[in-house]
Amino acid sequence: MGLPRDLRLSRFCPHCASPLAERRPPGDGRDRLVCPACGFILYLGLKAAAGTVPVLDGRLVLIRRGVPPGEGLLSFPCGYAEIDETLEECALRETREECGLEVRLEGLLGAYSYPPSVDDGSRVAVIAYAAAVVGGEPVAGDDATEVVLADPAAVPWGDLAFLSARDAIRDRLARGGLTGGPATPPAPGRGSAPPPRRAARRPRGGPPSA
Ligand SMILES: [Zn+2]
Numbered sequence: 149m150g151l152p153r154d155l156r157l158s159r160f161c162p163h164c165a166s167p168l169a170e171r172r173p174p175g176d177g178r179d180r181l182v183c184p185a186c187g188f189i190l191y192l193g194l195k196a197a198a199g200t201v202p203v204l205d206g207r208l209v210l211i212r213r214g215v216p217p218g219e220g221l222l223s224f225p226c227g228y229a230e231i232d233e234t235l236e237e238c239a240l241r242e243t244r245e246e247c248g249l250e251v252r253l254e255g256l257l258g259a260y261s262y263p264p265s266v267d268d269g270s271r272v273a274v275i276a277y278a279a280a281v282v283g284g285e286p287v288a289g290d291d292a293t294e295v296v297l298a299d300p301a302a303v304p305w306g307d308l309a310f311l312s313a314r315d316a317i318r319d320r321l322a323r324g325g326l327t328g329g330p331a332t333p334p335a336p337g338r339g340s341a342p343p344p345r346r347a348a349r350r351p352r353g354g355p356p357s358a
Contacts, residue, residue: 199226218309250283
């Protein structure tokens with residue numbers, strides 16, 4: 149079976165720069181992008197991203213995205229895992245970078261992926277952890293423009309950027325025990341939940357962070 153056209157983004161071998169060809173390697177069950185010159189096989193797959201759904205003073209810590217996809221919409225702090233870090237390290241780093249908080253991981257919330265029909269082409273597998281805030285202050289950073297503390301009873305569902313955000317928050321609420329952490333409370337006028345800026349829209353399954 150051939151590769152879907154919109155998933156064939158790479159045209160040249162990353163090793164020797166020869167044009168890639170769509171071929172079926174011996175023993176493989178599907179066509180791959182193969183380099184005829186050096187034999188390199190470019191396996192396309194899901195990219196791993198990890199993040200946390202922190203709780204601060206009983207409220208969920210969300211971030212407003214400052215970059216596409218989902219620019220202006222909300223998600224939990226999350227991003228692509230680097231080649232030299234674990235998923236746990238990635239989750240802690242992204243949380244620190246995007247919302248300024250040090251957290252303690254409190255178990256896996258879930259692993260989320262969606263079919264290409266509801267994805268935006270980024271083909272990401274999102275791993276989300278429950279987390280308690282143990283330090284720092286809720287300040288937006290990196291590609292986040294705002295930290296939003298959401299009351300569990302008033303989650304802005306229609307303002308979420310991704311299906312993974314919806315599902316991870318849903319799973320965090322189902323876990324219960326939203327007692328929050330002891331970290332520094334947000335300063336007045338910062339971190340409060342604004343009204344949704346956009347009409348409700350169907351979240352996509354795209355990446356949580358660029
Ligand atoms: Zn090559």
